[in-house]
Amino acid sequence: MSNFYKDNPDIEKTLDAIDLSEVAELCEEGFRFAKEYQFAPVDAADAIDNYKRALDTCGDIVGNRIAPTAEETDKVGNILNEDGSVTYAPGIKLAIELLGRSRLSGCTIPYYLGGLNMPCTILTACNDIVSRADASLMNIFGLQGIAETINAFASEDIKREYVPNLCNGTWTGAMVLTEPDAGSDLQSVKTTARLDENGVWRVNGVKRFITNGCGDVLLVLARTEPEFGDGRGLSCLLVEKCPQVKVRRLEHKLGINGSPTCELVFTDAPAKLIGQRKRGLITYVMALMNGARVGISAQGTGIGEAAYRAARDYAAARKQFGVTIDSFPALRELMCDMSVDLQVSRILAYYSSKCVDLENGLAKKFEALKGSPEAAAVRARMKKYAAFNKMLTPMAKYFASEMSMRVSNGAVAVLGGSGFMKDYPVERYLRDSRITTIYEGTSQLQVVAAIAGVMAGLYREVVADALDGVALSPALEEKRARIEELAAGVDSAVAFVKGHPAGKTYHDLHARELVDAAIGAVAGALMIRFAAKFPEKEASLDYWLATKWPVFHAGLARAKSGYTGSVELFETIAPAVVPE
Amino acid sequence: MNKKGYNCVVCIKQVPDTKRIGPDAMKEDGTVNRAALPAVFNPEDMNALEAALSVKERYGGKVTAIAMGLPAACAILREALMRGADEAYLVTDRKAAGSDTLATSYILSQAVRRFEPDLVFCGRQAIDGDTAQTGPQIAEKLGFPAITYLEKLDLEDGVAVAVRDIGTGVETDRVKLPALFTVTDRYGELRPPDVRRVMEYKKAKAPAEGGEGSGIGQLSCDDIGCEAERCGFAGSPTNVSKVASVVLAGGEYREIPATDEGIKAFVEGLVADHTIG
Numbered sequence: 079m080s081n082f083y084k085d086n087p088d089i090e091k092t093l094d095a096i097d098l099s100e101v102a103e104l105c106e107e108g109f110r111f112a113k114e115y116q117f118a119p120v121d122a123a124d125a126i127d128n129y130k131r132a133l134d135t136c137g138d139i140v141g142n143r144i145a146p147t148a149e150e151t152d153k154v155g156n157i158l159n160e161d162g163s164v165t166y167a168p169g170i171k172l173a174i175e176l177l178g179r180s181r182l183s184g185c186t187i188p189y190y191l192g193g194l195n196m197p198c199t200i201l202t203a204c205n206d207i208v209s210r211a212d213a214s215l216m217n218i219f220g221l222q223g224i225a226e227t228i229n230a231f232a233s234e235d236i237k238r239e240y241v242p243n244l245c246n247g248t249w250t251g252a253m254v255l256t257e258p259d260a261g262s263d264l265q266s267v268k269t270t271a272r273l274d275e276n277g278v279w280r281v282n283g284v285k286r287f288i289t290n291g292c293g294d295v296l297l298v299l300a301r302t303e304p305e306f307g308d309g310r311g312l313s314c315l316l317v318e319k320c321p322q323v324k325v326r327r328l329e330h331k332l333g334i335n336g337s338p339t340c341e342l343v344f345t346d347a348p349a350k351l352i353g354q355r356k357r358g359l360i361t362y363v364m365a366l367m368n369g370a371r372v373g374i375s376a377q378g379t380g381i382g383e384a385a386y387r388a389a390r391d392y393a394a395a396r397k398q399f400g401v402t403i404d405s406f407p408a409l410r411e412l413m414c415d416m417s418v419d420l421q422v423s424r425i426l427a428y429y430s431s432k433c434v435d436l437e438n439g440l441a442k443k444f445e446a447l448k449g450s451p452e453a454a455a456v457r458a459r460m461k462k463y464a465a466f467n468k469m470l471t472p473m474a475k476y477f478a479s480e481m482s483m484r485v486s487n488g489a490v491a492v493l494g495g496s497g498f499m500k501d502y503p504v505e506r507y508l509r510d511s512r513i514t515t516i517y518e519g520t521s522q523l524q525v526v527a528a529i530a531g532v533m534a535g536l537y538r539e540v541v542a543d544a545l546d547g548v549a550l551s552p553a554l555e556e557k558r559a560r561i562e563e564l565a566a567g568v569d570s571a572v573a574f575v576k577g578h579p580a581g582k583t584y585h586d587l588h589a590r591e592l593v594d595a596a597i598g599a600v601a602g603a604l605m606i607r608f609a610a611k612f613p614e615k616e617a618s619l620d621y622w623l624a625t626k627w628p629v630f631h632a633g634l635a636r637a638k639s640g641y642t643g644s645v646e647l648f649e650t651i652a653p654a655v656v657p658e
Numbered sequence: 659m660n661k662k663g664y665n666c667v668v669c670i671k672q673v674p675d676t677k678r679i680g681p682d683a684m685k686e687d688g689t690v691n692r693a694a695l696p697a698v699f700n701p702e703d704m705n706a707l708e709a710a711l712s713v714k715e716r717y718g719g720k721v722t723a724i725a726m727g728l729p730a731a732c733a734i735l736r737e738a739l740m741r742g743a744d745e746a747y748l749v750t751d752r753k754a755a756g757s758d759t760l761a762t763s764y765i766l767s768q769a770v771r772r773f774e775p776d777l778v779f780c781g782r783q784a785i786d787g788d789t790a791q792t793g794p795q796i797a798e799k800l801g802f803p804a805i806t807y808l809e810k811l812d813l814e815d816g817v818a819v820a821v822r823d824i825g826t827g828v829e830t831d832r833v834k835l836p837a838l839f840t841v842t843d844r845y846g847e848l849r850p851p852d853v854r855r856v857m858e859y860k861k862a863k864a865p866a867e868g869g870e871g872s873g874i875g876q877l878s879c880d881d882i883g884c885e886a887e888r889c890g891f892a893g894s895p896t897n898v899s900k901v902a903s904v905v906l907a908g909g910e911y912r913e914i915p916a917t918d919e920g921i922k923a924f925v926e927g928l929v930a931d932h933t934i935g
Contacts, residue, residue, distance in 0.1 A: 117854045139850045181854060
């Protein structure tokens with residue numbers, strides 16, 4: 079047992095390296111809340127001290143109380159009772175209670191609604207800590223987007239009715255979007271909501287793969303405008319747990335067994351409209367989804383942390399041929415790879431969260447300053463970060479989720495036969511990691527979301543922003559030149575792809591390599607920033623440059639190969655499977 | 659009986675963290691080298707605080723935490739406030755230096771008395787001395803019944819229904835309040851803090867710590883009406899005459915036949931010589 083914040087100094091170092099001073103000032107709206115609340119911070123240093131104390135509390139609860147329950151949670155899962163109710167695994171029930179008591183379940187919610195008013199970056203760090211103990215718990219704890227969505231878009235009455243109990247753990251929530259025929263393509267949602275004779279919205283339909291669908295507060299995407307068959311006909315409705323909502327089935331899954339994945343049937347379930355009609359998918363779900371992606375970037379990071387630690391610890395103790403196996407060069411390299419992969423994932427996840435905080439905070443500041451001379455500059459910066467986030471959030475989600483698979487796979491390799499057995503937790507990490515590249519948009523979809531920014535050269539602005547105001551030693555300046563050299567490679571490959579006669583097909587075929595290399599450049603800049611603050615990180619930066627640069631260049635060479643056979647010769651290379 | 663709920667006082671102690679013992683943990687004279695060990699909240703005092711907080715949560719009332727010691731002990735008083743205590747007091751005085759459990763329990767009982775509690779909670783024992791004497795001695799001085807080894811507590815109209823661990827099982831006692839309870843880890847773990855309280859009480863200080871000194875009250879021996887000769891060295895009859903390091907080593911052994919009869923005879927032997935039962 080151990081405090082998962084205190085035993086992992088990289089969390090605090092990463093936060094210090096990205097520097098949350100401006101975020102703290104924006105979140106606290108110039109520290110005006112200190113007058114109203116005894117506990118609210120008076121300046122940035124005070125706020126950042128609070129953030130670290132919140133993480134310390136999170137690390138204590140999660141490391142000392144929850145982590146010991148994770149194995150059993152994975153084994154027993156949740157139970158669907160005959161009456162349609164769901165009984166959580168004991169560890170999950172305990173975690174909801176403890177994290178609610180600490181109020182961390184309302185991490186980003188404003189003070190007046192019972193929250194801690196902390197930035198998204200701190201929720202990301204909490205999710206990192208939570209996922210190290212039990213990735214499946216993050217799917218419930220991390221569903222703070224429900225409260226955030228209600229806070230952002232619902233009427234004041236609805237906010238006051240629902241948000242405080244979501245902050246203190248009395249209630250949990252679910253985002254109810256997916257249907258049997260509407261997964262990645264949410265425009266085709268069939269669930270309906272109509273107004274009855276008493277003016278109450280009634281929801282009817284079936285929803286599938288709903289994480290924590292047994293929760294108390296459901297945000298349901300439903301068609302309120304039958305005349306529109308696409309996204310314009312969808313609205314967001316709040317449905318309370320009630321007899322008209324039945325959990326019909328719990329899914330049996332490869333991993334994240336502590337998270338109940340429900341099939342829900344709505345039969346004339348009473349509902350309240352959130353915000354305006356027709357904006358359900360277009361505005362609200364898009365906002366919710368972005369938050370959820372940030373959450374998965376943290377979940378992947380936490381799984382990677384757990385797997386790395388298990389492997390490193392095992393390798394230091396396991397003896398073969400008379401020596402501990404961490405003395406073999408091949409295993410050293412594997413573990414260096416895992417470690418640097420993890421460090422990069424964390425700083426990318428935290429920095430992309432910070433950019434989300436800057437966008438949100440600057441938007442609020444702009445509203446307050448409207449009409450004053452400074453407003454235009456604030457708006458321009460807000461727009462800059464908004465543009466970053468469209469590319470950066472998918473990049474962070476994509477990188478962290480893929481990293482969690484690589485690192486947990488590596489951990490199984492380090493443990494060898496033992497890693498394959500249920501006696502060690504690494505097989506669980508590998509199983510849990512697999513979903514992270516699928517939900518909240520698959521890796522392929524993250525690439526689709528990020529590629530526009532890469533093609534437009536926006537990633538270069540992110541590189542510049544990441545190093546803005548950072549004093550670099552001559553050695554680090556040289557490394558910055560390596561980033562420039564990779565970026566030149568990306569730009570040249572982008573030009574090739576743009577000019578290829580196969581057009582969009584060629585673009586779709588090679589978007590991934592371009593995005594990979596652009597992430598490499600952004601992450602490289604962040605690691606330089608990290609090393610400028612903490613000199614010991616220079617070794618990780620050097621490893622990243624030495625081992626990954628050739629890989630990114632190879633990817634770019636592939637993007638410039640002109641090869642299109644995988645589309646044109648598809649039927650020949652990957653022949654259809656036909657029954658006998 | 660108690661419309662406003664129950665007035666609870668918890669006595670807590672700051673102790674060296676015996677989980678992190680290094681080579682310099684003991685001084686040559688056999689006493690604990692406090693400088694070499696990080697100071698922590700005595701584990702069973704956390705269970706005692708949880709007992710008080712759960713009484714407040716279930717029946718209403720107030721929780722006051724008291725620690726006796728150097729100003730550094732304010733660290734655990736801040737922690738108690740963060741976890742939900744309403745008030746915290748440091749009892750600190752040069753006259754209290756060198757107190758054994760008799761003097762300590764006298765001083766603490768004088769402090770506790772001020773708050774006119776319905777329930778007093780102490781951890782069963784502290785991990786530095788392991789005497790388990792202070793709680794019961796406080797009760798004796800207050801004239802309260804002492805319920806030791808508490809693991810469960812319900813209150814019914816001014817009567818406590820207390821379940822205590824007696825090693826071979828549990829004993830349920832009904833006891834009139836006011837009463838003192840010593841609590842073990844079987845009661846349940848201390849709840850996590852509300853992070854808002856962490857943000858608020860991180861700045862709480864006693865005057866002895868310097869600064870403005872707000873949030874933690876401070877009491878001297880005079881404040882609580884202690885007689886000087888009952889405090890500190892003067893009030894401590896205990897003398898440590900010798901500290902020996904005991905090494906447990908294997909000696910004789912006896913083979914028990916792996917039959918029902920053999921085991922029966924063995925158990926009967928243990929009961930007969932009072933090893934068990």
